[in-house]
Amino acid sequence: MARKISMKQAINEALDLEMARDPSVICMGEDIVGGAGGNGEMDAWGGVLGVTKGLYAKHGDRLMDTPLSESAYVGAAIGAAACGYRPVAELMFIDFMGVCFDQIYNQAAKFKYMFGGKAETPVVIRAMVGAGFRAAAQHSQMLTPLFTHIPGLKVVCPSTPYDTKGLLIQSIRDNDPVIFCEHKNLYGFEGEVPEGSYAIPFGEANIVREGKHVTIVTYGLMVHRSLEAAAELAKEGVEVEIVDLRTLSPLDMDTVLDSVTKTGRLVCVDEASPRCSIAADISAQVVQQAFGALKAGIEMVTPPHVPVPFSPVLEDLYIPSGAQIAAAVRKTLQGGRK
Numbered sequence: 001m002a003r004k005i006s007m008k009q010a011i012n013e014a015l016d017l018e019m020a021r022d023p024s025v026i027c028m029g030e031d032i033v034g035g036a037g038g039n040g041e042m043d044a045w046g047g048v049l050g051v052t053k054g055l056y057a058k059h060g061d062r063l064m065d066t067p068l069s070e071s072a073y074v075g076a077a078i079g080a081a082a083c084g085y086r087p088v089a090e091l092m093f094i095d096f097m098g099v100c101f102d103q104i105y106n107q108a109a110k111f112k113y114m115f116g117g118k119a120e121t122p123v124v125i126r127a128m129v130g131a132g133f134r135a136a137a138q139h140s141q142m143l144t145p146l147f148t149h150i151p152g153l154k155v156v157c158p159s160t161p162y163d164t165k166g167l168l169i170q171s172i173r174d175n176d177p178v179i180f181c182e183h184k185n186l187y188g189f190e191g192e193v194p195e196g197s198y199a200i201p202f203g204e205a206n207i208v209r210e211g212k213h214v215t216i217v218t219y220g221l222m223v224h225r226s227l228e229a230a231a232e233l234a235k236e237g238v239e240v241e242i243v244d245l246r247t248l249s250p251l252d253m254d255t256v257l258d259s260v261t262k263t264g265r266l267v268c269v270d271e272a273s274p275r276c277s278i279a280a281d282i283s284a285q286v287v288q289q290a291f292g293a294l295k296a297g298i299e300m301v302t303p304p305h306v307p308v309p310f311s312p313v314l315e316d317l318y319i320p321s322g323a324q325i326a327a328a329v330r331k332t333l334q335g336g337r338k
Contacts, residue, residue, distance in 0.1 A: 002192035002195075003192070003193070004161075004190045004191060004193070005161055005190060005191075006161060006187060006189060006190050007160070007161045007164050007182070007187050007188070007189050007191075008051050009161070009193075010161040010162070010164040010168075011164060011165070011168060012053070012054065013193075014164070014165045014172070015088065015168070015172075016054075016055060016058065017169065017197045018086075018169055018197075019059045019062060020059075021197070022172075024084060024085050025085075025086045025088065025172060026062045026064070026080065026085055026086070026088070027052065027059075027062065027063045027064070027087070027088045027089075028063070028064040028065075028066050028073050028076070028088075028090070029047070029066055029089055029090030029091070029092065029126075030065070030067075030068055030090070031045075031047050031065060032046065032047045032052045032064075032065060032090050033046070033056045033063050033064070034046060034047065034053075034065070047090065047092075048092060049128075049184070049187060051090075051182075052090075070091060070096050070099040071102075071103065074100040074103050074125065075100065075103040075107075077089035077125070078103055078108045078121060078123050078177070081108070081120075081121045081122050081123035081177070082111060086123075086172055087124070088123075088124045088172060090125075090127070091125050091126065092127065092128065093135075093138075093139045094127035094141065094142075094181065095138050095139055095141050097127070097143060097146070097147075104125065104147075104150075104177070105153070108121045108152075108153075108177040109151065109152030109153045110152055112152065112176070113151075113152060120175045120176075121176065122172075122173075122174060122175045122176070122177075123177050123178070124168075124171045124180050125177070125178070125179050125180065126168075126180045126182060127180070127181060128183070129141070129142050129143065129157065129181040129182065129183055129184070130142050130183040130184055130185055130220065130221055130271055131185075131303075131308045131319050132184075132185045132221075132319055133184045134310070134312060136308070136310040137307040137308045137309070137310065140315075142220070142270075142271040142272040142273075144157055144219075144248055144272055144278060145276055145277050145278055147179045147248075148248045148249045148278065148281070149276075153176075153177055153178070153179055153249060154174065154177065154179070154249055154250065155178070155181065155248040155249040156178060156181060156202070156246070156248070157181040157219050157245075157246070157247075158182075158220070158246060159183075159186065159208075159219065159220055159244050159246070161190065161191040161192075161193045162191055162192060163200060163206070163244075165193055165198070166199055167200050167246065167247070168180060169198065169199045170200055170201065170202060181220070183220045183221045185221055186220070186221055186224075189224075200246070202250055203247055203250035203252050204247075204252055205243050205244060205246055205247075205252035206243075206246055207241060207242070207259070208223060208227065208242045208243075208244045209227060209230055209240065209242040210239075210241055211230070211239035211240040212241070213239050213263055213265065213333065214238065214241070214263050214265040214266070214332060214333060215240075215241045215242075215256070215259040215262075215263045215267070216229075216266075216268075216269055216329070217243045217245065217256055217259075217266065217268050217269070218245070218268070218269035219246065219248065219270075220271060221271060222269045222270065222271055222320060222325075225269070225321060225322045225325055226242050226322075227242060228322030228325075229322040229323070229325035229326040229329065232322065232326050233326055233329055233330075238329065238333065240329060241262070243255055243256055243259055245278070248278055251281075253289070256282060256285075256286065257290050260286055260290050260293055260294070261290055261293045264295035265294070265295055265332045265333065266282075266283070266286055266294070266298045266299070267299045267300075267301060267328045267329055268280075268282045268283050268299070268301070269325055269328075270300070270301070271302070271303065271319065273302065273303060273305050274304075274305055275305055277300075277302060279300045279301070280300065283298045283300060286298065296332045296333070296335040297332065297335060298332070299329075300328075301320045301324050301325050302320060303318045303319060304318065306318075
């Protein structure tokens with residue numbers, strides 16, 4: 001049996017392996033080293049949540065603490081990528097993307113297209129996403145749909161330590177800009193992860209639970225909430241199939257369509273705001289491409305269209321729960337054709 005490590009450890013291990021393998025891999029971000037230059041390497045905490053702890057001792061100045069200016073260091077990372085490096089820039093919270101969005105969507109995403117395919121920008125931008133951390137509205141958003149809207153960007157949001165390690169290694173080796181979204185409430189989640197290096201291809205969804213009655217399509221933390229719902233529904237004789245998208249761009253619609261064709265019913269679960277969300281995108285594509293297979297209307301489970309609350313009670317109500325997902329599954333089973 002493979003050893004179990006946390007998602008945070010899986011990120012650290014992927015960065016360590018790739019920095020050891022390829023000298024062009026560098027890391028930069030706010031406090032990713034931390035106390036370096038203070039009381040020595042033991043004081044280098046590796047970022048606000050310690051994700052990169054220990055890497056400075058191994059790889060030295062290839063990890064760079066930056067000023068508190070996302071536009072400066074994300075721009076520098078994109079420029080370094082265009083000049084032969086493979087930078088991994090930590091945006092810390094994805095909520096800060098507004099400060100450097102022009103560099104991402106108007107520069108990195110477009111270089112290959114503007115220069116006839118001759119320019120490559122192998123940059124990875126890591127960022128924490130999601131609510132439930134009591135971090136208030138400016139540090140808790142699930143902004144994945146904003147990046148999937150932009151052609152030229154690849155967008156990843158894993159749900160397990162195994163997927164995290166393999167997808168981050170793939171992201172670093174990829175020649176296109178990648179937005180790598182890490183749900184902060186999954187950092188402590190543990191799972192089986194091999195010690196060696198491996199890469200998971202983009203655009204390949206994972207069926208984490210097989211079933212025949214209803215398809216749930218989701219990603220990130222909502223995979224685990226959907227598994228909770230499926231376990232409850234199984235007691236009622238309902239067999240739910242859960243599709244973990246893993247990468248949001250490219251998007252594996254083939255797996256989604258195959259599952260919906262089998263079950264005839266679809267529930268899309270997304271922690272992002274409901275308007276123009278991943279759930280809305282999946283729903284629209286299924287209606288467009290597999291309407292005849294649907295036996296009932298599609299259900300979407302999302303937060304309300306409001307900022308993430310700071311009140312713990314309200315924040316817990318804001319995030320879609322297993323009970324809400326189960327209720328949506330029951331609703332789609334009650335309607336439509338047999």
